[in-house]
Amino acid sequence: MAVQMQVAFSSIMRGAGIFAGGPYNCAQGKLNEALGSCMKAKPAPDVQSSISATESRAQDGSIDDPSNLASQKIFMFSGTQDTTVYPQVMEALYEYYNNYVSKSNIYFDNTVDAAHTQPTTNPQMNSCTRSYSPYVSYCEYDGAGNALSQIYGVLNPRNNGTLTGQMLEFDQSEFLSNPASKSIADTGYVYIPDSCMKNESCVLHIALHGCLQNYGSVNNEYIDNSGYNEWADTNNIVILYPQTIVSNVSPSNPNACWNWWGYNNNPSSYDTKSGYQMNMVYEMIQRMTSGLVTIPAPTNLVATSVTETSVSLQWSPVTGATGYYVQRDGATLNSVAVSTTSFTDSSVASGSSYEYTVTATDGQSISPPSSAVSVQTPGNPPPLSAPQNLQVTGVTATSVSLSWSAVSGADGYNVYRYDMKVNTDTVVGTSYADEGLQSLTRYVYDVTAVRGDEESSPSNVVEANTESSYVCTTTTASNYAHVQAGRAFVSVGKAFAVGSEQDMGLYNTAIITTLSETSPSYYVIGDCDQ
Structure with missing residues (x-):
């Protein structure tokens, strides 16, 4: 909070x-x-x-x-x-x-x-x-x-x-x-x-x-x-x-x-x-x-008219109020307070559900919101548009996280990997984590919006490559010990890391080197997090 x-x-x-x-x-x-x-x-x-x-x-x-x-x-x-x-x-x-x-x-x-x-x-x-x-x-x-x-x-x-x-x-x-x-x-x-x-x-x-x-x-x-x-x-x-x-x-x-x-x-x-x-x-x-005196919330909010393209609202006046703000699904519709106790929202879509509240202002403070009123506009809802801004927000060795922008009128979303739906239940929010994947693998995704039996066209396509599942390990030892353990090899009197072939210096027991195995039989000089 x-x-x-x-x-x-x-x-x-x-x-x-x-x-x-x-x-x-x-x-x-x-x-x-x-x-x-x-x-x-x-x-x-x-x-x-x-x-x-x-x-x-x-x-x-x-x-x-x-x-x-x-x-x-x-x-x-x-x-x-x-x-x-x-x-x-x-x-x-x-x-x-x-x-x-x-x-x-x-x-x-x-x-x-x-x-x-x-x-x-x-x-x-x-x-x-x-x-x-x-x-x-x-x-x-x-x-x-x-x-x-x-x-x-x-x-x-x-x-x-x-x-x-x-x-x-x-x-x-x-x-x-x-x-x-x-x-x-x-x-x-x-x-x-x-x-x-x-x-x-x-x-x-x-x-x-x-x-x-x-x-x-x-x-x-x-x-x-x-x-x-x-x-x-x-x-x-x-x-x-x-x-x-x-x-x-x-x-x-x-x-x-x-x-x-x-x-x-x-x-x-x-x-x-x-x-x-x-x-x-x-x-x-x-x-x-x-020191402002809070004015009470408006009361008796009702929808007086609901059409395919508009919703008209009315409420009781609040003593001391100089104007009112109308909220639809949490977002304020009017940037300038209206002085009357009625309001018509002409930005609605047919066949859609909305929730309205009203707050009062005395020019300095704003009241709590009124009780909410829910409406359903008549007619068929407009066709669902495709989700926008699909992006990869996170990748691990076994998962890919996605997010996208909300689609107006959608009940939820389906997530597709290589054209195969991966979610069992409709995704209610605008993010999804696809889990249980193979490491070091490329995956391709798109998302659709759904409403009942209706499904939109797919979103933009994104690609993700999962990370390696290999757990890096670090060993600090003499160059001689690294060579004897197979982590390094000798050439012209010097030791070199297996895999990266980085120069570790002279092959002897005096020089100490830290090697990290970042993938099977591949060693680099330094710690795993470097």
């Missing part, structure tokens, strides 16, 4: 601290992707797909321009014993950030012997190498302090005594109507240092708890013991602790996680600015940083 908040609202952020998380849009709105790729790295997260989603959403205005990230500071922490979110997932996030942020602005600590937990210096908390409730541990490592220092620079020493500030409760329903229906608690918390209560200039930091760290699951353990309040108290930092709740049905969120895989909203909009939880936190930020 922290990554998607930072990326979607990058224009108002200074940085982010990530404790075990994947790249933006990692789950692509699918639970199986969240549980596999984004937690266990099976397969590894598709970083290129995350970058493509970032760019396309920035272009349609559903998230801020990612160029805002360039000057921001990033802190990343991945415990060496984290078996919930594997270190490879954080490595994918590091690769994603490198596309937008200078490496000098990223601090990635993956050296601490820690499980999936919030690392602290509090000896009263759990053992660092165990991951259990409240998922806050004594690691002799100040995760909160290191994150805050990376984002905000040099800080005053933390307050290790009695805190001077106040922990206040607030009503989260002011920022999201019917919060329980979105797996949001009625009550949130905010720590305000005494200096900030006295109207000194302060900054706002949002601390998003992890799964099963919400107040309903662990009471105030995360809020009081994660380490943020001690640093906030002496550095004029207000800490906002928004809260989720367990929801077993509608939506299904039994661990009270933040919505990072799409259990709320259309799967293509939950991690955009119009996502229910995303917009809620944004409205909290607006309230606390500018």
Whole structure:
């Protein structure tokens, strides 16, 4: 959630601290992707797909321009014993950030012997190498302090005594109507240092708890013991602790996680600015940083007319609103707010499904979105176009990863290797990993879009060559020993590596050389990773 908040609202952020998380849009709105790729790295997260989603959403205005990230500071922490979110997932996030942020602005600590937990210096908390409730541990490592220092620079020493500030409760329903229906608690918390209560200039930091760290699951353990309040108290930092709740049905969120895989909203909009939880936190930020009064969400949104080429909407007026924005499937349709309480979308296609919401604005703040209304335009849907921009995003010895651009109106996609369909079930997203391949082999792919029994013409064709499955080994020995073992041969008093025939120097026991066997009976001078 922290990554998607930072990326979607990058224009108002200074940085982010990530404790075990994947790249933006990692789950692509699918639970199986969240549980596999984004937690266990099976397969590894598709970083290129995350970058493509970032760019396309920035272009349609559903998230801020990612160029805002360039000057921001990033802190990343991945415990060496984290078996919930594997270190490879954080490595994918590091690769994603490198596309937008200078490496000098990223601090990635993956050296601490820690499980999936919030690392602290509090000896009263759990053992660092165990991951259990409240998922806050004594690691002799100040995760909160290191994150805050990376984002905000040099800080005053933390307050290790009695805190001077106040922990206040607030009503989260002011920022999201019917919060329980979105797996949001009625009550949130905010720590305000005494200096900030006295109207000194302060900054706002949002601390998003992890799964099963919400107040309903662990009471105030995360809020009081994660380490943020001690640093906030002496550095004029207000800490906002928004809260989720367990929801077993509608939506299904039994661990009270933040919505990072799409259990709320259309799967293509939950991690955009119009996502229910995303917009809620944004409205909290607006309230606390500018003193703006949040206006309520529009109500009674209905479709008054649906034709093959248009959808007309109407809603009730909002007191104090100066205009309204209309969203279709998460993307805002009007760049300029409309002053009336009706809107006609004339950019729809026949025989297609759409989901609409409306937000109100008073010229300064934007309300949470209204309840969604779904429509189906009459008539036959337009023919499916072929997928565009098919590309190879990753290659191993046994797999090829692909991604492509979404096709409007498609239910899913088929992937073909040498004109043979390789997917058993329709591919719902815009990426696919073809596994179980032969090493050192050339493969050719194309993709089609499908809708019911209809299938589009094929995409552009791409080629990929799988890598070698051979495991490189390294041996350091004298030139004499290399020759005796068959790794080198002698010519005119000198030793040469078998295969590469690289000159190793004189053939004797005094000269020591490192040889790496990069393929069967092929040796090069140096280590395997050189």
